[in-house]
Every structure is written in C-alpha cells, then in structure tokens.
Amino acid sequence: MNLKFKQFREQLKSTSRFFLGLNKVMQVTLGRSESDEMRPGLHKVSKVSRTC
Structure with missing residues (x-):
C-alpha cells in the first residue's frame, strides 16, 4: 500500500x-x-472526520 500511495502522491x-495527521x-x-x-x-473540510 505504501508504494501505491507514493505513486499517487x-x-x-x-x-x-x-x-497526514490525527483528526483533531x-x-x-x-x-x-x-x-x-x-x-x-x-x-x-475540518468538519468532516473519517477514521481509516
């Protein structure tokens, strides 16, 4: 997954x-x-919080 994320970035x-960071x-x-x-x-955007 890390490689795909790097390619996407x-x-x-x-x-x-x-x-990337904690929601709060x-x-x-x-x-x-x-x-x-x-x-x-x-x-x-800050009102939308999601947990992966």
Missing part, C-alpha cells in the same frame, strides 16, 4: 498537497471556523 505533486490536529491546522481557517473554505 508523485502524480499529484505539482498541483496538490497531502497532510488536522482540524486545528485547517481551521475550525471561518475566522481561523488558513484559506477560504477550509473550515468546511
């Missing part, structure tokens, strides 16, 4: 960013509300 490297940490990083989000609309 390489394909999207020039146009995308990947962030990622919510704080992206912003939990419009007032503290890093970029417009990112607070919406």
Whole structure:
C-alpha cells in the first residue's frame, strides 16, 4: 500500500498537497471556523472526520 500511495502522491505533486495527521490536529491546522481557517473554505473540510 505504501508504494501505491507514493505513486499517487508523485502524480499529484505539482498541483496538490497531502497532510497526514490525527483528526483533531488536522482540524486545528485547517481551521475550525471561518475566522481561523488558513484559506477560504477550509473550515468546511475540518468538519468532516473519517477514521481509516
């Protein structure tokens, strides 16, 4: 699985960013509300949490 993920990251490297971390940490990083989000609309992503 690691090799496939690396290949996928390489394909999207020039146009995308990947962030890996615990859900709560990622919510704080992206912003939990419009007032503290890093970029417009990112607070919406932090509301969606999934466990792999």
